[in-house]
Structure formats: C-alpha cells, structure tokens
Amino acid sequence: xxxxxxxxxxxxxxxxxxxxxxxxxxxxxxxxxxxxxxxxxxxxxxxxxxxxxxxxxxxxxxxxxxxxxxxxxxxxxxxxxxxxxxxxxxxxxxxxxxxxxxxxxxxxxxxxxxxxxxxxxxxxxxxxxxxxxxxxxxxxxxxxxxxxxxxxxxxxxxxxxxxxxxxxxxxxxxxxxxxxxxxxxxxxxxxxxxxxxxxxxxxxxxxxxxxxxxxxxxxxxxxxxxxxxxxxxxxxxxxxxxxxxxxxxxxxxxxxxxxxxxxxxxxxxxxxxxxxxxxxxxxxxxxxxxxxxxxxxxxxxxxxxxxxxxxxxxxxxxxxxxxxxxxxxxxxxxxxxxxxxxxxxxxxxxxxxxxxxxxxxxxxxxxxxxxxxxxxxxxxxxxxxxxxxxxxxxxxxxxxxxxxxxxxxxxxxxxxxxxxxxxxxxxxxxxxxxxxxxxxxxxxxxxxxxxxxxxxxxxxxxxxxxxxxxx
RNA sequence: GGCGACGUAGCCAAGUGGUAAGGCACGGGUCUGCAAAACCCUGAUCGCGGGUUCGAUUCCCGCCGUCGCCUCCA
Numbered sequence: 274x275x276x277x278x279x280x281x282x283x284x285x286x287x288x289x290x291x292x293x294x295x296x297x298x299x300x301x302x303x304x305x306x307x308x309x310x311x312x313x314x315x316x317x318x319x320x321x322x323x324x325x326x327x328x329x330x331x332x333x334x335x336x337x338x339x340x341x342x343x344x345x346x347x348x349x350x351x352x353x354x355x356x357x358x359x360x361x362x363x364x365x366x367x368x369x370x371x372x373x374x375x376x377x378x379x380x381x382x383x384x385x386x387x388x389x390x391x392x393x394x395x396x397x398x399x400x401x402x403x404x405x406x407x408x409x410x411x412x413x414x415x416x417x418x419x420x421x422x423x424x425x426x427x428x429x430x431x432x433x434x435x436x437x438x439x440x441x442x443x444x445x446x447x448x449x450x451x452x453x454x455x456x457x458x459x460x461x462x463x464x465x466x467x468x469x470x471x472x473x474x475x476x477x478x479x480x481x482x483x484x485x486x487x488x489x490x491x492x493x494x495x496x497x498x499x500x501x502x503x504x505x506x507x508x509x510x511x512x513x514x515x516x517x518x519x520x521x522x523x524x525x526x527x528x529x530x531x532x533x534x535x536x537x538x539x540x541x542x543x544x545x546x547x548x549x550x551x552x553x554x555x556x557x558x559x560x561x562x563x564x565x566x567x568x569x570x571x572x573x574x575x576x577x578x579x580x581x582x583x584x585x586x587x588x589x590x591x592x593x594x595x596x597x598x599x600x601x602x603x604x605x606x607x608x609x610x611x612x613x614x615x616x617x618x619x620x621x622x623x624x625x626x627x628x629x630x631x632x633x634x635x636x637x638x639x640x641x642x643x644x645x646x647x648x649x650x651x652x653x654x655x656x657x658x659x660x661x662x663x664x665x666x667x668x669x670x671x672x673x674x675x676x677x678x679x680x681x682x683x684x685x686x687x688x689x690x691x692x693x694x695x696x697x698x699x700x701x702x703x704x705x706x707x708x709x710x711x712x713x714x715x716x717x718x719x720x721x722x723x724x725x726x727x728x729x730x731x732x733x734x735x736x737x738x739x740x741x742x743x744x
Numbered sequence: 745g746g747c748g749a750c751g752u753a754g755c756c757a758a759g760u761g762g763u764a765a766g767g768c769a770c771g772g773g774u775c776u777g778c779a780a781a782a783c784c785c786u787g788a789u790c791g792c793g794g795g796u797u798c799g800a801u802u803c804c805c806g807c808c809g810u811c812g813c814c815u816c817c818a
Contacts, residue, residue: 302818310818317818346816430747431814457815481816503818504749513815533818534749540810544817573767575757579750580811590756590768597767600781628765632758641758644766651766654782658775715777722779733780740780 274634276331278324278499279578281507281530282428286636289529291498295333298493299325300527302485302502302510303385305342306366307351311550312571313536313543315377316581317503319571320533320637322379324501326680327633329380338492339382340485341367343389344478349468359389359468373553377568378682384492388484392470395479395487399459401521411451413462413475419455422516428530429508457513459483482513486526490518500527504534534580536571543583551583561585565686566592572681573639594647599687601650602678604657605670607737614663618656622666622673625649629677639680646677691743699730706732707739 276289291297301321304310310318321339328335343363352362374381399415402408407421419425426432451457458480463469469476489497495518502511511530518526535542543550556562562570570591575581628645632638653670656662662670678684695703702725709717722732731744 304818305816314818320818429813432746454815501818504812505817508813509815510817535812535818537811542812542817546816573757579757582756584756586768587756593769594767597781604781638758640767641765644758647766651783655784658783713777719778731780734776734778735781 274631276327276634277636278529278531279636281532282527287529289331289498291332292494292496292528296336297328297332297334297499298336298497299328299338299499299501300485300489300493300497301337301339301382301500302506303339303341304366304370305345305348306363306370307345307347308366308545309369309552309554310373311543311545311552312556312567312583313550314503315373315553316536316571317501317533318374318379319377319568320577321501322377322682323572323577323639323680324499324531324637325380325382326682327637330679331634336384336493337382338384338386338488340488341370341385341387342484343367343387344468344484345481349478352468369554376553376557376564376686377571378564378686380682386488386492388479388488391484391487391491392472392479394491395460395483396472396474398483398486398490398517398521399474402459402517405520407517407520408459409452414458414477415460415474416451416456417459417513417517417520418452419457419516420453422520424519425455425516426512428515429512431508431512457482457509459517482510483517485510485514486518486521489514489526490522495522496525497527499529499531501531501533504532507532533577534575536583537580538583540582542580562588563592563595563686563690565595565683565690568686569595569681569683573643576636576638576640578636595683595687597647597650598678598681599684601654602674602684604654605667605674608657608662608667610662610664610667611660612664614656614661614666616666618653618662618666619669621649621652621656622669626673626676633680642677643681649673693743695730699725699728702728703730703732703739703741710734710739 277286278289279285280287289297301318304314325335325337344359348359348362351357352359355362399408402417407418408415409418410416460472460474460477460483461480462475462477465476469478489500500511515526537543538549538551541547541549553564553567556567557564566588570583570587571581574587574591581587625645625648629642632642632645635641653662674684702721706718706721706725709721725732725741726744729744730741732739732741734740
C-alpha cells in the first residue's frame, strides 16, 4: 500500500510520492534555542521521529533536516542582558535540546543547521524576491509584499478579510511600519552596536521565516517531499515560508505538509506563554515518569492529528502499557519453546504484522497499529502459557517485537532505565532473599521483597527463580 | 467576528453504512507458599434533535459542549 499522510495543503490523505524515486527528503521545524523545549514541543518532535522511523522502513534513503533557530528577539534580548555573544547564549540550550532528544530516544536528523550559518543563503533568496518585485523597504528593513503573491493563504485557509479584521488583537503588535498587515519582515534593520550582520541590505538580522526557506532549499533542494511542524506553525510561519520560497523559485516548495496537534494540560494548550508547561528534564529528574513512558504517551497516546491531554493519569496508563510490552518481550526472550507446536502462533503473527503495517501506512495511525499489536500479545501469551509455540516461530515473534519497537522506540529506553548497576546493598538483599527462599523461609523472603521494593527494585518469582528489575 | 477540529464504556483511545480494536482502572476466578507476570469471566448501541438509507455510531442539516488558529508559539 505504501505510506499515506494527511496533507494540510490539500486537506486530504495522500500517497507519499518523492521527487527522486526511493529517496525522501524531509524538513522538520526545530526548536528556538532560548530555553528548554517543553513536552508540548516534544510531542511534535516525537511524532516526527515516528514518521522518520517509518520513512526509514519504507524508503531506500531518507534525508532529514531539522533546523535550530539560534537568532530571534528573545535570544538577542537574553544575550544582551547576560553579556553573552549569540553563540554563548545559545550553546547550553542546544546541548539541552540534544540531551532531551536522546532521553526520548529520538533518532537524530542528518543535519541540524543553525540559522546564523545561513545568512548568505537568506540574502540570496531576498535578492531573488527583490528581482521579482516581491519586496519593499520600510524603516531600513525589507518586507515581503503579500499582495503580490496571489497564492497567499492557501495553506492556512486564512484570507485577507479575516486577517484584516484582526480580532485576535495582535495584528498591530508589530512595531514596524508595513504597507499591509499581512506583510512580514525578511530582513530587520538594527541599530549600530546591536547584535546583527553587516550586509548589502544594511546592518540587520533575519526575519523569523526566511531561515527555514534558506536552510531547506540549501540542504534539500528547492522542491522537497515533506515539511513538518506543529499546527501552530501553519500560520504564519509555514504560510510565509511558502510565499517567500515559491516567490523566489517560482516552483512548488513542499509537496506534502504535515502538522501535529497540540499537547494539552488541564484542557488547555501547553505553552511557554501560559506557564503551564513541563520539560523532559523536570519530569525525568523528579521521577514523575520514566523516559519510556513519556515517549509512549507522546507517540501513541492519541493519533498525531488529535490533541493529547497530558496528566498523571495519562502517564500512569502509558507506564502500564510499556510494562506490558516489556514483560512480553522479556518473556519471549526467556521462553523455552516446544519442539513441535501447531502453526497457530505463526498465523497470529502474520495477521498482526499486516494490520500493524496497514495502520502505519494509513497516516501513521500508531494507536490503531498498537491495538493490533496488543491483540496479538494476548493471543501469543495464551499460546506461550500452553507451551504451544515452536522454536522457529519464537524467532518470528522476536523479529516482530523488533519491528514494532523499531517504530515505537521504548524498549531501548527501558533497557537504559534498567541498566543502572545494582549497588552493594541491593545485591546483598537479593542474595539473602535467594537464600531465604532456598530454606523456605517465606517470612524473610516477603520481608526482603518489601525492603527491595522500597529501594526501587521489583522482585518477581518465576519458575526459573527470582527476577528483578527497577520499578 | 472569520476559519477549523473534536465529543465513542469509570478514564484514555482506534474504527466502520450492516449492531464497536486496544490500553488503564474496578470486581470475580485460574496459577502462585504469598505476590508479580500471564490467562479466563464481567462493562458501551458511539453528545442531543432531525434527515437520507432496507439499515447510521459511521453521510447531510441544526443545536449543545470542548478546543485550536486568526502574525511570540511545536
């Protein structure tokens, strides 16, 4: 069937067809590095990771670019206040972003370009726009003239009338003089001494949107296959990117636009400005959630185009789902198969695998895909209970688990969570318990189990003896 | 005011024109020295009102509710 994705521009699910056969080129909007990204931001990044992983499965070659926005008003303001260069200001936040990315097991993009490294390319695009009469100067800044680009508004479905009405009360917030409220800055002039670049356009700094056009076109070409971001990037960011990119090249900038819905908390959108956000760092450090559970919730708590409510309850449900998945993996890993068994397990696997792939191909429906997986997990557990799984099928089950988790991505996180070595005291208590059980001292055995539980070590007894893992 | 999305069991959440996956929680069992894990049993006519249809939760219209975007936003 092949991968189909919902395209924001055409508002329909479309077959993913690449410009270059077998090679998909994707650009995902990355963070503005002025603080920790919050888990709402990471909902989008995790969605993009699931997409990336499925693209890796479905295409011969994937080139994935995620930008780092390292220049904007907030960054400049902080740098000035802290007496930092732009670079010094931004460095710790870039490190923090990569750290959080790794905590959540997000597969790295192939390129992480920084806006400030593409000033020349931005100037080139502005030059091309200028040749086509799509720019004007005001206040020494350079603006894009939206009125000269008839296709403006197609992505977001917003038209002049709606914008001019300006009911958000924010339209006039801009401090610059523009001919039309829809116009946006390509290049903003700055005063001498302020952070900026000396260019033929004068001393200034880039507008918000031009960076993505420059980096996307430089690294992936003028016509790319997929461009992703959060829904709040549809307008104005992506709308403006289209205008300035297509205005410069005259050809289609992006073939398929993909947007992830918001993460909510207490029913409201999680946002820095609302102050209702949490960071990966906080959640993991405080022990509020394991990285594996957080990843599961963000990736599979709901279809990516539906908003997802973040709560302790949701986190708990995700934790339990992960544990069920891990327990199955561990059980399969340790199972001693029957030499001969009926072929039921094989059929269950094939059906589950087909359903999984079908759901993923259908607009990345991970919740549905996992429904099929857990359905199979139950049936396979039944068969394992009855020792009705043969050696060869056991191998198939293991590769099925690998294939599913190649997308879900929680098992490596769980393994990392568990690999913290036992300290001496824990090891001693575990040994004591083995001894107590050997002499059928159940009271001591239970007491030691409780003691270990308080230290975060969960002990289970199996026919193969005592097993432990971190809770 | 304009544009758009959503409303499915106690909670979360898929899905389909022909009477509804999965996860979590609760209760009852099997297994276990006791637990854990696993398995079994138990629960919904899909916001409300109309319409189209042999038949709608699924299509159309209206209403109610929730949320998002309308130039800081993933």
